[in-house]
Amino acid sequence: MKKWLLIDLILLPVIFILFPSLWSIGAFHPWFPPLASKLGGKIDQMVIYTLIVVVIFMLVGHLFLSWFIVRFGRQKEAETQTLNPKAETLLAVGISLLMAVSAEGGAMALARPVWKKLYIIPPPSHAIQVEITAQQWDWLVRYPGPDGVFGKTNPKLISFMNPLGIVPSDPAGKDDLVLKDEMVLPVNHPAVIYLRSMDVIHSLDLPNFRIRQDATPGMTIRIWFTPTKKGTYPIACSQICGRGHYLMQGKLKIVSYKNYQEWLQKEEKEVSGRGEKEGQEGEKSP
Ligand SMILES: [Cu+2]
Known part of the structure; x- marks a missing residue:
């Protein structure tokens, strides 16, 4: 050869x-x-x-x-062949x-x-509900609180202290827990995410869960999944969404159901404590 x-x-x-x-x-x-x-x-x-x-x-x-x-390839002259359009x-x-x-x-x-x-297929009724709102350049994660209902939001009410614009007069919103770039879910338990965007198109990327979903302004997109392994996993944005795109990094912690409930109770206590304090201050002020 x-x-x-x-x-x-x-x-x-x-x-x-x-x-x-x-x-x-x-x-x-x-x-x-x-x-x-x-x-x-x-x-x-x-x-x-x-x-x-x-x-x-x-x-x-x-x-x-x-x-x-x-x-x-090594022929000196290429042989011309008759074209056969059919073939x-x-x-x-x-x-x-x-x-x-x-x-x-x-x-x-x-x-x-x-x-x-x-x-x-709709998620099971016992699935953990989480709302994720993307904004330049954070993931705002909201849990509905003990009542299981997300409070109404109004974009006109968005402020530093109220980043989602939750309507204060809506009782369902009083116990809502809002976190930034942080999410906790229990292992082997279904979780449903309601994905929204506040400004431009973002894309929620949970690589370990094989989830990548665009967040589009004006739409609420529902996805649900079941985590199977405990650990801390990255949350990323896989859609270039502005100069701070790289800052859209968060952490998703998967823990046991018991630890999840303990964490949630602790966070919810803080929310109710804050609400009571605001209420007392409101009464004091003329
Ligand atoms: Cu983004």
Whole structure:
């Protein structure tokens, strides 16, 4: 075998095709962030399936290309061949259909149940409710408090002390707990997020839970999931939303149900203590 043939046919495809392909499907080391949600595994399956199909198509395509180069590349003169439009159309349509059915069709078949569960099937009634409002450049996390109802909001009432503009006359809002860039949820318990944006399009990114959802002004988007592992995980924004985009970092703590309730009670006590203090001050002032 000639030397060039060895380099062309074995070494180059290994360096430029096989190695990056194997790397991209995580053959050498896993590059997905550690998984911590029930549904996330299905999303990983979809990503891996798509990568494998794409890698197979790319390898087959490159093998054909290499064969054509070896077979016809060293001819002194290129032979002109009569065009056969019928065969060319058939080949183009056939390959496109094959790719669409195997790559897109397979991914769709895997993705549909995940989509249905994330967006269409309503969350269980005992799910923890959290509202997340994105703003340049924070995540405002609101829990509804002991009454389980979020108080009404009015953008005209937004201030430093009332960043969500909760209407003070609405009793449902009195016990609402508002946090910045911090969220706590119990493990193995469903949680539903109502996602909103105050200014521009942001994107809530919870990589360990395989959740990435745009927050669009004027819309409240519901997503729900079940965390499966305790720990502290990042909250990020995956949509460039201004010069402080990089500041949109938060922490999501997944703890036991007991620890979650203890934490919530402590935080809620602070909210009610603050409310009582404000009430007393209001009575004192003329
Ligand atoms: Cu953002």
